[in-house]
Amino acid sequence: MRTEKALEYLRSNLDTEEIDVAIILGSGLSFIEEDMEGLKQVETSDIPGYPRSTVTGHKGKISTGVFNGRNILIMAGRVHYYEGYTCGEVVFPVDLLYAAGVKNLILTNAAGGINRSFGTGTMVLLDCYIAPFSEKYKGGLKNPYSEKLNGIFLRAGANRSLSVVSGCYAYMTGPSFETKAEIEYLRLAGGDTVGMSTVPETVRAKELGMEVSCISRVSNPAAGMTDGVLSHIEVLEASKSSQEDFVMLLKEFISLL
Ligand code: HPA
Numbered sequence: 001m002r003t004e005k006a007l008e009y010l011r012s013n014l015d016t017e018e019i020d021v022a023i024i025l026g027s028g029l030s031f032i033e034e035d036m037e038g039l040k041q042v043e044t045s046d047i048p049g050y051p052r053s054t055v056t057g058h059k060g061k062i063s064t065g066v067f068n069g070r071n072i073l074i075m076a077g078r079v080h081y082y083e084g085y086t087c088g089e090v091v092f093p094v095d096l097l098y099a100a101g102v103k104n105l106i107l108t109n110a111a112g113g114i115n116r117s118f119g120t121g122t123m124v125l126l127d128c129y130i131a132p133f134s135e136k137y138k139g140g141l142k143n144p145y146s147e148k149l150n151g152i153f154l155r156a157g158a159n160r161s162l163s164v165v166s167g168c169y170a171y172m173t174g175p176s177f178e179t180k181a182e183i184e185y186l187r188l189a190g191g192d193t194v195g196m197s198t199v200p201e202t203v204r205a206k207e208l209g210m211e212v213s214c215i216s217r218v219s220n221p222a223a224g225m226t227d228g229v230l231s232h233i234e235v236l237e238a239s240k241s242s243q244e245d246f247v248m249l250l251k252e253f254i255s256l257l
Pocket residue numbers: 110111112113172177178194195196219220221222223230235
């Protein structure tokens with residue numbers, strides 16, 4: 001099995017027994033690993049067979065530890081299709097988590113806001129995705145996102161008076177940002193946020209029978225909605241700012257698990 005050596009490495013360097021939830025972080029999004037007890041970390045570049053991330057802002061680390069009595073695994077260092085990886089490589093981290101026994105998977109991404117009422121910083125809990133320009137994913141899975149985990153996210157938001165809205169993610173393969181016309185098309189098709197990740201992972205996790213949920217955090221208005229030109233650096237800067245609400249939501253979610 002292609003995950004065997006990687007799994008052996010994780011088991012010898014991290015605490016991978018009985019993980020309650022695994023969280024895969026998107027561009028520039030961070031979760032305070034330092035708050036976890038018994039923190040153990042590995043660099044993804046040291047894991048046999050793990051695809052190398054080439055994107056600024058994806059630091060390539062896997063951490064385990066205990067937060068609020070729960071065993072957590074945090075993965076920072078996703079790889080994208082637009083970096084030249086095959087879909088199989090993009091979902092390698094999900095295969096590895098599955099092999100490690102993870103049943104609950106939280107994905108996060110930084111995304112462009114298509115819905116005019118979703119400003120920068122809005123936390124969108126996905127309840128569907130569309131992928132009209134992707135040969136592989138355009139069919140769309142019915143209800144890929146876990147009702148159970150989404151319910152916990154909504155309760156976590158309410159407990160902390162954080163605004164968590166439901167929405168639909170439009171998947172684009174990138175690497176360039178969209179055109180104004182594509183964004184208008186995606187809006188008409190029902191997309192609320194747009195980005196270049198998490199759909200392959202969602203589909204793979206669902207195929208494997210995992211519970212999967214995704215928070216899409218708006219880092220910029222989508223292309224053509226403002227006068228500015230989008231750049232990856234700006235997206236990173238914006239998604240780094242005011243992340244307290246995002247961290248608080250994740251922590252409250254964990255405490256309700
Ligand atoms: N488009 C595509 N991907 C993105 C965007 C965007 O506007 N923002 C962050 N990731």
